[in-house]
Amino acid sequence: MKKSLFLGMALAGAISFTAASNAEAAASQTYRVKSGDSLSKIAHVNKVTVSQLKQWNNLNTDVIHAGKTLYVKKPAAQATASSSKKHIVRSGETLSAISKKYAVSIDKIKEANHLKSAVIKTGQTLIIPKAAPVKPASTAKKPASAKAASPAKETYYIVKPGNTLSAIAKLFNTPVQEIKRLNGLKSDKLLVGQKLKMTEGVLPVLGEGVFPLEPGSYQSYPDSWGNSRSYGGSRTHEGIDIMAKKGTPIYSVTDGVIERYGWNELGGWRLTIKTKENFRIYYAHLDQYAAGMMQGGTVKKGQYLGTVGDSGYGKTGTKGKFAPHLHIGVYNQSFQAINPYPFLIFWERK
Structure with a gap:
C-alpha cells in the first residue's frame, strides 16, 4: 500500500514537473533544444506548426541539435514582415553593401535573419526590416558664408589575429591589389593591429x-x-x-x-x-x-x-x-x- 502511494506521488510529481516545463516553454519566446527533442514535439508543446518553427529559425531541414536555441513564437523582427522586404544575395555582395542599399543597419539585418556574423552566401534570402522614417531635410537656404561640404571620409580596418589580405579583401568586396595600392604594400604580409586604408574619399559632388x-x-x-x-x-x-x-x-x-x-x-x-x-x-x-x-x-x-x-x-x-x-x-x-x-x-x- 505504501509502495503504491509512493509511486503515485512520484508519478504525479513528474507529471506536474513536465507540465510546468511545457507551460514555461510555451510562455517563452525561445526554447533551448534538449536531447531527444524533435521539431514536431516542440511545435506540439508550443501550439505552433513545424513549418512556422522552420520559418522563424531559418531551418532548411527538420534536423535540430541539443543546445540550439529556437524561436517558438514569431520573432519581433519578423512580426513586421508585412512592412519588410526580401533580398536575394548576389555574387560579391556584402552585408555592409546591402545595409547601405536599404538604409538599414547591419545589426538590424542580422537580428531579423538570426545571423551570428556578417558572413552571407550568394543566393541566400535575407529579410530586410523596414527602415526608420527619414526626417525631411530642411528647405531653408544655406547662408552664403557656409562652408562647402567636405569630401566623404576614408574607411579603415584594423588587422586582427588570423586575418589575411585575401580574407579582408573578401570582407570589403574589393580586390587584394586595391588594398595594396591604397596602403603601399609590396607583399601580402600583415601585422596584428595594422591600420589599413580600405576606401578613398570621394568628392561629394x-x-x-x-x-x-x-x-x-x-x-x-x-x-x-x-x-x-x-x-x-x-x-x-x-x-x-x-x-x-x-x-x-x-x-x-x-x-x-x-x-x-x-x-x-x-x-x-x-x-x-x-x-x-x-x-x-x-x-x-x-x-x-x-x-x-x-x-x-x-x-x-x-x-x-x-x-x-x-x-x-x-x-x-x-x-x-x-x-x-x-x-x-x-x-x-x-x-x-x-x-x-x-x-x-x-x-x-x-
Missing part, C-alpha cells in the same frame, strides 16, 4: 552616383588612369577600363544632359553626359546605343544608355581592335580629366 554596370556582369578592374597609350600618338589614359562581355548593359551614373553623342576615333561610339554640377561623365567603346539617345537629350541616374562593346581606334564603325570593355572618364568643371577610380570604388560599394 558625385557621391550620389551609381555604378554603371550591374553586379556580376564585369571583371575586377585595376587603376589604369594615367597609363601610357600609343594609338593616336603618345598620350596618357584618361579613364578606367572595366572589362565585360559585349552586349552588357551600361547605366547612367547620374542625371544629366547628353553633351556629346556619336562616333569618335579614339572612343568609338561614345556618350558624354554633363551633370547639373558641370562635371562630365564619359562612356566610350559602346557597341549599341539605347533607344532615344541623342545630343541634347536628358538622362536619369540609373537609366539604360547602351551596351559594352569594342568600337573605336579607326574610322566610323571600326570594331574588334581590343577586348570589349567600358571606358569611363570623369572631367571636372574645367574639363580637366580626374581619376575615376575612387569614384567607381565608392559607387560600387554603395
Whole structure:
C-alpha cells in the first residue's frame, strides 16, 4: 500500500514537473533544444506548426541539435514582415553593401535573419526590416558664408589575429591589389593591429552616383588612369577600363544632359553626359546605343544608355581592335580629366 502511494506521488510529481516545463516553454519566446527533442514535439508543446518553427529559425531541414536555441513564437523582427522586404544575395555582395542599399543597419539585418556574423552566401534570402522614417531635410537656404561640404571620409580596418589580405579583401568586396595600392604594400604580409586604408574619399559632388554596370556582369578592374597609350600618338589614359562581355548593359551614373553623342576615333561610339554640377561623365567603346539617345537629350541616374562593346581606334564603325570593355572618364568643371577610380570604388560599394 505504501509502495503504491509512493509511486503515485512520484508519478504525479513528474507529471506536474513536465507540465510546468511545457507551460514555461510555451510562455517563452525561445526554447533551448534538449536531447531527444524533435521539431514536431516542440511545435506540439508550443501550439505552433513545424513549418512556422522552420520559418522563424531559418531551418532548411527538420534536423535540430541539443543546445540550439529556437524561436517558438514569431520573432519581433519578423512580426513586421508585412512592412519588410526580401533580398536575394548576389555574387560579391556584402552585408555592409546591402545595409547601405536599404538604409538599414547591419545589426538590424542580422537580428531579423538570426545571423551570428556578417558572413552571407550568394543566393541566400535575407529579410530586410523596414527602415526608420527619414526626417525631411530642411528647405531653408544655406547662408552664403557656409562652408562647402567636405569630401566623404576614408574607411579603415584594423588587422586582427588570423586575418589575411585575401580574407579582408573578401570582407570589403574589393580586390587584394586595391588594398595594396591604397596602403603601399609590396607583399601580402600583415601585422596584428595594422591600420589599413580600405576606401578613398570621394568628392561629394558625385557621391550620389551609381555604378554603371550591374553586379556580376564585369571583371575586377585595376587603376589604369594615367597609363601610357600609343594609338593616336603618345598620350596618357584618361579613364578606367572595366572589362565585360559585349552586349552588357551600361547605366547612367547620374542625371544629366547628353553633351556629346556619336562616333569618335579614339572612343568609338561614345556618350558624354554633363551633370547639373558641370562635371562630365564619359562612356566610350559602346557597341549599341539605347533607344532615344541623342545630343541634347536628358538622362536619369540609373537609366539604360547602351551596351559594352569594342568600337573605336579607326574610322566610323571600326570594331574588334581590343577586348570589349567600358571606358569611363570623369572631367571636372574645367574639363580637366580626374581619376575615376575612387569614384567607381565608392559607387560600387554603395
